[in-house]
Amino acid sequence: MSFNLRRAMDGRLLPRRERWSVRSPAVGAVLHTELPTVLGLQEALPRSVRVVMDALGPQQRVIGHGRGRAGRGEGTPLVYDAERLDMEFWEQRALSDHPDVPGSRTWGNLIPRTLVRAGFRDTATGQRFVVINTHLDPFSARSRRRSAEAIARLTAASELPVIVLGDFNADLGATSLRPLFAAGAVSDSWVSAQRRLTPEWGSFVGGHGPRLRGRRIDGVLTTRDVSVRAIGLNTRTMDGIRPSDHLPVQALVRLPEEGA
DSSP states (O other): OEEEOOOOOOOTTSOGGGSHHHHHHHHHHHHHHHOOSEEEEESBOHHHHHHHHHHHOTTEEEEOOBSSTTSOSSBOOEEEETTTEEEEEEEEEESSSOTTSTTOOOSSOSSOOEEEEEEEEETTTOOEEEEEEEEOOSSOHHHHHHHHHHHHHHHHHOSSOEEEEEEOSSOTTOGGGHHHHGGGSOEEHHHHOSEEOSOOBOSBOTTSOOOBTOOOOEEEEEOTTSEEEEEEEOOOOBTTBOSOSBOOEEEEEEOOOTTO
């Protein structure tokens, strides 16, 4: 699952339905029902991650930290089921010319952008794979393009199957995101899936309900060796409250057998 939680904020100036204190039970309800094995979060603050972890249960682990220089603030953490998956490595990178410098930004984005990358082994099957989770810049097409290039390089260098989760802040067919799909590095799971469980709604819904022909800016991308069995966008609400202004995107995938 890829899920932009929307930044956790409260205050009288926000409409009641948009306040984190009102939305957080709906976030918890969605996650407690779906229990994703791997979850990529965007716009995640420590207070929202606590809600996520409480909803998913004690077997869950979280990796990643804030995007600022001291590792604080909003981040793009990965959450995974430690009973099903063994984590073999992980790293957080700045999306900039200095990926090892926290908080760095050189591609035209005013706010630091990051990715979290982790390698896992499925304890049930022994299969190994890599997951990348990210949140690209909403304002700078140059930043999105350079970020797409950086992710494509990581994907191309991997000897293992790769799944990319994220809020890409552009429709997945946008020019700025083309480097992600160049030479077939990854595929859009919505296109490659064997089954689509929902209509092709736009994933950013704002204060509205799901709409056809909207921009699908959140997604699950995979290398060609990953088979996507099914995909859909989750529209669940709780007492009429929508968990976020983004719809969670969920995919069921089959990994290739070792050596295949």
